[in-house]
Amino acid sequence: MSLPAPHAAPLRTVEFAATDALLREDVNMLGALVGEILAEQRSPGFLDQVEQLRRAAIARREADAPVAALAQALHEVPLELAGDLVRAFSTYFQAVNLGERVHRIRRRRDYERQGAAPQPGGLREAVQRLSGQGVGADELQALLARLRVEPVFTAHPTEAVRRALLKKEREIVTCLVADIDRGRTPAERRADRERIRLALTTSWQTSEAATARPSVADEFQHVGFYLTEVLYRVLPVFFEVFEDALRDHYGAACADEIALPDVLRFGTWVGGDMDGNPNVGADTVRATLAGQRSMVLAAYRRDLASLAELLSQSLTRVQVSDALLARIARYRELLPAAAARLKPRHEDMPYRNLLALVQARLQATAEDRAEGYADAAQFEEDLALIQDSLQAHRGEHAGGFAVRRLRRRAACFGFHLASLDLRQDSATHDAALAALLGDAGWAARDVATRTARLHGLLEDPSAVMDGAAARATLDVFAAVAELRPRYGAHAFGPYIISMTRSAADALAVLALARVAGCLEDGAVPLDIAPLFETIDDLDAAADTLRALFADPHYRAHLSRRGDRQVVMLGYSDSAKDGGLLASRWSLQQTQVALTRLAQDSGVHIAFFHGRGGSVSRGGGKTARAIDAAPRGSVDGTLRLTEQGEVIHRKYGIRAIALRNLEQTTAAVLHATLRPRRAEPREESWRAIAAELSDHSRSHYRALVHEAAGFPDYFRSATPIDVIERLRIGSRPSKRAAAAVGGEGAPGIGTLRAIPWVFAWAQNRSGLTAWYGVGTALAHGLQRHGVEALAEMARDWPFFSTLVDDVEMVLAKSDLGIFAHYSQLAGALHARFHPGITAEFEGTREAVFAIKGRRELLADDPRLRQSIRLRNPYVDPISVLQVDLLARWRAGGREDDALLQALIATINGIAAGIQNTG
Numbered sequence: 001m002s003l004p005a006p007h008a009a010p011l012r013t014v015e016f017a018a019t020d021a022l023l024r025e026d027v028n029m030l031g032a033l034v035g036e037i038l039a040e041q042r043s044p045g046f047l048d049q050v051e052q053l054r055r056a057a058i059a060r061r062e063a064d065a066p067v068a069a070l071a072q073a074l075h076e077v078p079l080e081l082a083g084d085l086v087r088a089f090s091t092y093f094q095a096v097n098l099g100e101r102v103h104r105i106r107r108r109r110d111y112e113r114q115g116a117a118p119q120p121g122g123l124r125e126a127v128q129r130l131s132g133q134g135v136g137a138d139e140l141q142a143l144l145a146r147l148r149v150e151p152v153f154t155a156h157p158t159e160a161v162r163r164a165l166l167k168k169e170r171e172i173v174t175c176l177v178a179d180i181d182r183g184r185t186p187a188e189r190r191a192d193r194e195r196i197r198l199a200l201t202t203s204w205q206t207s208e209a210a211t212a213r214p215s216v217a218d219e220f221q222h223v224g225f226y227l228t229e230v231l232y233r234v235l236p237v238f239f240e241v242f243e244d245a246l247r248d249h250y251g252a253a254c255a256d257e258i259a260l261p262d263v264l265r266f267g268t269w270v271g272g273d274m275d276g277n278p279n280v281g282a283d284t285v286r287a288t289l290a291g292q293r294s295m296v297l298a299a300y301r302r303d304l305a306s307l308a309e310l311l312s313q314s315l316t317r318v319q320v321s322d323a324l325l326a327r328i329a330r331y332r333e334l335l336p337a338a339a340a341r342l343k344p345r346h347e348d349m350p351y352r353n354l355l356a357l358v359q360a361r362l363q364a365t366a367e368d369r370a371e372g373y374a375d376a377a378q379f380e381e382d383l384a385l386i387q388d389s390l391q392a393h394r395g396e397h398a399g400g401f402a403v404r405r406l407r408r409r410a411a412c413f414g415f416h417l418a419s420l421d422l423r424q425d426s427a428t429h430d431a432a433l434a435a436l437l438g439d440a441g442w443a444a445r446d447v448a449t450r451t452a453r454l455h456g457l458l459e460d461p462s463a464v465m466d467g468a469a470a471r472a473t474l475d476v477f478a479a480v481a482e483l484r485p486r487y488g489a490h491a492f493g494p495y496i497i498s499m500t501r502s503a504a505d506a507l508a509v510l511a512l513a514r515v516a517g518c519l520e521d522g523a524v525p526l527d528i529a530p531l532f533e534t535i536d537d538l539d540a541a542a543d544t545l546r547a548l549f550a551d552p553h554y555r556a557h558l559s560r561r562g563d564r565q566v567v568m569l570g571y572s573d574s575a576k577d578g579g580l581l582a583s584r585w586s587l588q589q590t591q592v593a594l595t596r597l598a599q600d601s602g603v604h605i606a607f608f609h610g611r612g613g614s615v616s617r618g619g620g621k622t623a624r625a626i627d628a629a630p631r632g633s634v635d636g637t638l639r640l641t642e643q644g645e646v647i648h649r650k651y652g653i654r655a656i657a658l659r660n661l662e663q664t665t666a667a668v669l670h671a672t673l674r675p676r677r678a679e680p681r682e683e684s685w686r687a688i689a690a691e692l693s694d695h696s697r698s699h700y701r702a703l704v705h706e707a708a709g710f711p712d713y714f715r716s717a718t719p720i721d722v723i724e725r726l727r728i729g730s731r732p733s734k735r736a737a738a739a740v741g742g743e744g745a746p747g748i749g750t751l752r753a754i755p756w757v758f759a760w761a762q763n764r765s766g767l768t769a770w771y772g773v774g775t776a777l778a779h780g781l782q783r784h785g786v787e788a789l790a791e792m793a794r795d796w797p798f799f800s801t802l803v804d805d806v807e808m809v810l811a812k813s814d815l816g817i818f819a820h821y822s823q824l825a826g827a828l829h830a831r832f833h834p835g836i837t838a839e840f841e842g843t844r845e846a847v848f849a850i851k852g853r854r855e856l857l858a859d860d861p862r863l864r865q866s867i868r869l870r871n872p873y874v875d876p877i878s879v880l881q882v883d884l885l886a887r888w889r890a891g892g893r894e895d896d897a898l899l900q901a902l903i904a905t906i907n908g909i910a911a912g913i914q915n916t917g
Contacts, residue, residue, distance in 0.1 A: 020862075023103040026176060027869075030095035030200075033193070037201050038088050049081075050088045057872040067820050067879060074880045076887075079897050082880055086904040089873040091204060093911040096869060097649075098169060102176040105655040109180065118245075121623055122659070123238075126666030127245040133674050137254050140246075143672055144261060146636050149665050152267035152421060152493070152608075153226065154643040155219040163225055164206060166652065168199040170229075173653055208907055216277075216284045219270045220291055226651045227418055228295050231266060234658045235412055236405035238264065241662065262411045264661065266418040267493045267639070268292075274424045274476070275498045276752070282475035285420065289487050292417035297366045299413075300379070303406050304359045311351035311386075311399045320350045321389035327382065331357040334371050335364070351386060351399070358382050365415070375488055376414035383407045419493035422480070423531075426497050426505040428473060433508055435467025436515065450504040451551070454511045458553045461514040470512075477516035484525055492526060494566045494608070500530035501537055503547035503554070510557055523560040529608060533570030535578040535697070538586040541567070542593035549601050558603060566639070567594060568608040571618030572753030579700030579772035580616055584802055585693035591633040599632075607633060609640040615805040616757045616768035619646065622660070624804075626667035628797035631678070634671040638664065644754075645914060676797070685792050688784055689799065692776040700772030703835070704748060711748050713832045716825035718759035719885055720751075721893065722902045762909050763821040764878055767836060769809035774843030781849055789850045807847050811856040811867055812913055815840055817878045824885060874912035881905035 039047040053073065060070055077085070111119035118124035130140070175192040178184060184192065214222075239260060246255035271288025274280045313320070328350060332339040338360030346352050362379070365372030373379050383406055390400045427443065434442035437453065445453075457463065480492060495513075497505050506528050513524040530548075532541045545565070548554045558565060569590065575583035591607060598605040609625075611618035618625075626634060642650065651657040679685075703710060715721060748756075760767045780789050792799040815837055822833040848854055857864040881902065888898040 020103065020865075022106060022180075022182070023099060026099040026102065027096055029193070030099055030196070031092060033197055033200055034088075034092050034095055037091070037197065037204055041201065041204055042084055042088075046081075046084065046088075050085065053085070053876045054872045057875040060875070061871060067816050070876065071820060071879050071883070074876060074883055077880065077883070079901050082884065082901045083904050085880065086877050086901070086908040087204065087208075089877055090208070090904075090908040090911050091200065092873055093870060093908070094169070094203070095172075095200070097911070097914075098172055098176065100866060101649075101653050101656055102173060102180065104659065105177060105653070106180050108655065108659060121666060122662045123242050123666050124245040124248065126669050127242075127249050130669065130673055131249040135673050137250055137258055139673065140250075141258050143636055143669070144258065144263065147261075147263040147665075147668065147672075148265065148606075148637045148639075149263060149661070149668055150265045150267055150419075150637075150639045151642045151661075151664075152269065152639060153223045153418070153647055154269040154641050155216070155223070155273060163221060165203055165208070166225055166648075168203050168206075169652065171199045172196050177655075208904070216271055216279050217287065217291070220288055223268055223270050223647070224292070224295050224417075226647055226657075227266060227268075227292075228299055230651050230654050230657050232296075232299055232409060232413065234654045234661070235264065236408040237658055238661050238665075239408050241658075242665075262408075263665065264412060265490070266412075267421055268418045269421050269423060269641075272420045272422045274422070274428070276425065281472055282479040285422070285476060285479045286483065288420055289416065289483055289491055292420075293415050293487060294366060296413050296415065296417040297362050300406070300410065301359050301362055303409070304355050304362070307399070307402055307406065308352045308355040308359075310402055311355065311390075312349055313351055313395065313398065315348045315350060318395070319393050321385070321392060324350060324354060324385055324389045327385055328354050328357065331361065335360045351389075354382070354386065373415070376410060376416075379415075380407060380410045383410060414488050414490055416487045416491040419490050421493035421496060422476065422526075423496040423498060424473070424476075426499045426501065426508070429497070429505070429508040429512060432467070432470035432473040432512060435469035436464040438465045438467075447502045447504050450502075451507060454504060454507040455553060457511040458507070458514060461511070464515055473512060474516040477513045477518035480513075480526065481516070481518040481520075484520065489525075494527040494529035494568075496529045496531050496568055496608075498531050498533065499537070500532055500544065501540070503544055503551060506530050506548055507551065507554060510554065524557060527561055527564070527566045528557070529566035529568050531568040531570055531610065532590065533573035533577075535574050535582055535586045538569070538574055538590045541590045542597050545594060545597060545605075546601075549597075549603055562604075563602060564604045564606060565598075566606050566608055568610055570610050572610065572612050572616075572757070575616045575618075575768065576704075576753045576756050578697040579704075580696075580769050580806070581773050581776055581802065582693045582697035582700070584798075585689055588630060588689075588798055592630045595630060595633045595635075604635070606635075606637045606639065609638075611640050611642075612754065612757070613644045613646040614757050614761060614769065615809050616760075617753060620801065620805050620808075623663045623667040624797070624801050626664070626671050627676070628801040629671065631675045634668055634675075636668065636672045638668045645910065649914065679796070681791070682796065685796050685799065688780060688788065688792065691783075692780050695779045696772035696776035698772075699775040699839075703771065703832075707832075709828055709831065713825050713828040714748065714759070716828060717822045717832075718763050719881060719902065719906060720755060720759040721889075722885070722899065722906060723755045723759055723762070725899065726903060726906065758910075761913065762878075762881070762906060763818050764812075764814040764874075764909075764913075765818040765821075765836070765840070766809040766813040770806050770813075770843045771836070771839055773806055774839045774841075774846055777846035777850065778842050781846060786849050790852065793850050803847060803850060806843065807851070807856055808860075808863065810840070810844050810847065811864065813840070814871075814875070814878075817875060820879060820882050824882065824889075870912045874909060877905050877908040877912065881909065 035047055035051075038050060053070075056070055056073060059065070060067065108119055111117075118128060172195075175196050178192060179189060242260055243255065246258055246260070250258065268288075271280065271284040331354070335357055338357055342353055342356060358379070361371065361373060364370075383403060387400060387403045387407065390396060390398065390403065430443040433454075434440055437457075439445075442450070484491060495509055497509060500506065509526075509528050510524055513519075513526065518524055518526070530541075530544065532538045532544075537544075545567070549558070549565075569587055571583065571587065574586055577583070578586070594605050594607075597603075609618065611625075613619045622640065626638065650660045757768045777789065789799075793803045794800065819833060819837075822829045822836075825832070844856070847856070851858075857867075884898055884902050884905065888895055888902060891898065893899075
């Protein structure tokens with residue numbers, strides 16, 4: 001490793017806008033602490049080396065110089081030093097990320113203190129805007145009755161932060177928030193600094209990833225952290241903010257008449273996502289629901305213990321309702337052992353006694369004893385009884401607020417915590433039916449033949465053979481039948497069918513459920529949700545659903561489900577199939593067609609958006625995506641997946657989780673009640689978009705799916721071979737070849753979208769988000785002119801969001817570093833790199849032309865600053881990764897020490913550039 005002479009400047013010299021002075025102070029303080037920790041834990045010389053690399057990276061960017069000098073400095077770095085260099089830069093990312101997140105909280109507080117105008121995008125601003133646009137209380141109440149916002153947490157990791165490290169992050173955030181306005185005394189500030197140092201130092205001494213691949217149970221614990229430690233806490237605050245907004249803009253009397261139902265719910269795929277994961281099945285479904293119930297019951301018992309301390313009212317001082325006293329008497333008989341533990345000195349404290357008995361009944365529920373609650377509704381009745389008694393006896397300000405908060409939690413989380421979605425590939429259902437029907441050629445039968453035989457099976461579910469191959473599939477449906485009565489109607493979300501291609505795929509689930517005996521009052525008690533993933537399947541979605549709605553068996557099922565059809569839209573595989581622009585356009589067109597179908601058929605279609613973290617997989621700002629959706633497609637509901645680093649970024653800190661929930665709900669409110677007006681120019685815009693989509697898709701597929709040698713280039717120019725060995729998820733990185741019908745070149749068609757996108761993010765090209773877009777935009781500019789496309793980007797949210805998302809990825813990409821990766825492909829570098837580079841440059845020039853400027857992210861200085869802040873630390877990791885890849889591959893990929901160092905670089909780059917997967 002050859003570097004200039006050491007320079008001991010700390011890791012904290014960063015330029016910030018004047019308005020971000022406090023953020024600058026936080027980042028500088030955290031950077032100084034990181035420097036001190038590196039010197040202490042490694043050596044002062046090591047800190048000097050880190051600083052030299054940072055300065056070299058900055059110099060290279062400022063001079064727009066080749067990567068060669070930085071690469072030479074990092075060539076053949078000893079493995080121990082390589083790993084620690086990556087950890088050093090990653091520790092700095094962690095500190096910067098936390099500083100930026102806390103600054104978001106600071107900006108929110110600034111808005112609230114000013115009082116003149118609510119923070120844009122929040123619930124207060126949304127209600128104010130709707131009130132100003134003439135939305136009356138009756139209209140608002142009608143929407144609230146059916147409003148549903150449901151984030152769904154999946155186990156699709158591109159970042160897996162250990163729970164121990166999450167707790168240390170929370171400690172750092174607590175200290176930063178305590179001094180968010182610099183109100184701490186010098187002594188308090190010193191103490192906070194030491195607490196931060198402790199958290200950072202122990203994080204340095206803790207491995208970032210477990211040594212073994214996580215099990216489904218581990219993934220459950222990870223998602224459970226966000227559900228119980230963050231969302232459980234912020235949920236009642238969300239409703240309080242909403243209620244305050246209603247009072248502010250509709251008046252106290254009117255707001256009191258507007259019932260605010262449980263508009264928020266949460267879902268999860270962990271333990272129920274069987275698609276391509278042999279580790280998930282009936283057993284994990286049972287274990288996950290049991291674990292979730294255990295988590296939420298423990299949270300309720302903690303809250304009840306706090307309430308018992310709070311509600312110390314004595315009968316000598318205040319009355320309570322007769323119903324409450326009667327409930328205590330009944331529970332004394334039901335729970336004699338718990339009644340015997342009640343303290344005599346608390347005899348005159350009825351609330352405290354009842355709460356102790358309610359805790360005991362919850363414990364009995366957790367242990368499945370007969371005296372436990374039959375369901376969450378009974379628990380809610382006890383809380384309502386306490387709240388009513390308090391309100392009737394001057395207790396509203398003597399505990400009513402705390403009881404109301406617990407009631408909100410119980411109404412949302414029930415005894416299930418989060419609805420468990422089930423997902424399986426249609427090919428697995430076909431295999432099960434082939435066994436049950438004794439028809440080895442089942443999957444190859446035409447749709448009409450399969451539909452007819454499925455009708456027969458629906459009419460006589462016993463007419464099957466004893467197919468052992470179907471047992472695992474049938475066991476899942478049997479588990480649903482067994483567990484729904486125990487965990488409640490909200491315990492299960494929809495049953496999602498991956499790779500849905502025809503109405504027969506949905507009928508197959510209905511038939512398998514009936515064969516397994518998964519019935520409630522004679523009907524299958526699950527929403528069946530087709531997932532349309534490829535562009536062709538998206539384009540055919542309206543025909544598929546039209547056929548389903550015309551099917552008498554399926555229409556009877558829908559009638560039992562309230563004539564509500566969940567449809568999942570696949571952002572990931574459609575973009576992998578045809579590129580970003582074609583994917584976005586197909587998704588837009590599909591929503592338009594299905595919204596029209598819903599109006600014509602009398603079936604409410606609820607869209608479930610399968611978004612990932614990266615732009616290529618539908619990532620980006622949720623509120624903007626809602627605004628860009630076709631008019632009428634939101635219609636009071638939003639269900640979307642949250643996964644990977646997005647969960648950490650959006651829900652890792654309570655205040656930020658609250659802000660994200662507010663922004664999403666506010667956008668749904670506005671898109672439903674006051675959608676943007678019909679735009680006469682949109683017809684011509686849509687014609688142009690369709691034309692651009694065709695050009696983009698052709699250019700993208702010519703490279704990714706049709707060019708000979710490209711799969712080999714991909715595997716050489718990206719660290720996909722390392723990603724496939726990561727132990728951050730329980731699911732394999734590839735689909736079975738049969739699941740994709742052999743489509744695409746080997747190594748591309750069967751690869752899942754997450755590692756595909758992740759690999760191109762790691763080599764700093766971001767290719768999946770812009771390849772094909774530049775060619776399409778250049779065609780559009782030439783044929784329709786700059787003004788036409790500039791008008792679309794200015795006035796059409798769909799196109800504006802697309803261009804902005806592409807611009808963001810271009811700003812995060814570095815083609816100089818990408819060239820360093822590309823050279824790993826040997827002779828294939830000369831074949832593919834020039835065309836890829838030309839497409840990047842063409843995309844950037846097209847964005848410049850459309851936006852009328854020569855600088856990326858000119859209108860988003862915060863993001864531009866954030867990228868600039870991280871680049872000097874990401875660049876050395878990227879260059880180091882290339883060097884380590886070459887060494888690992890030269891050794892036949894057998895050196896485990898090299899592999900571990902490479903894994904550290906994967907994690908480091910992901911932490912630095914964010915929204916990568």
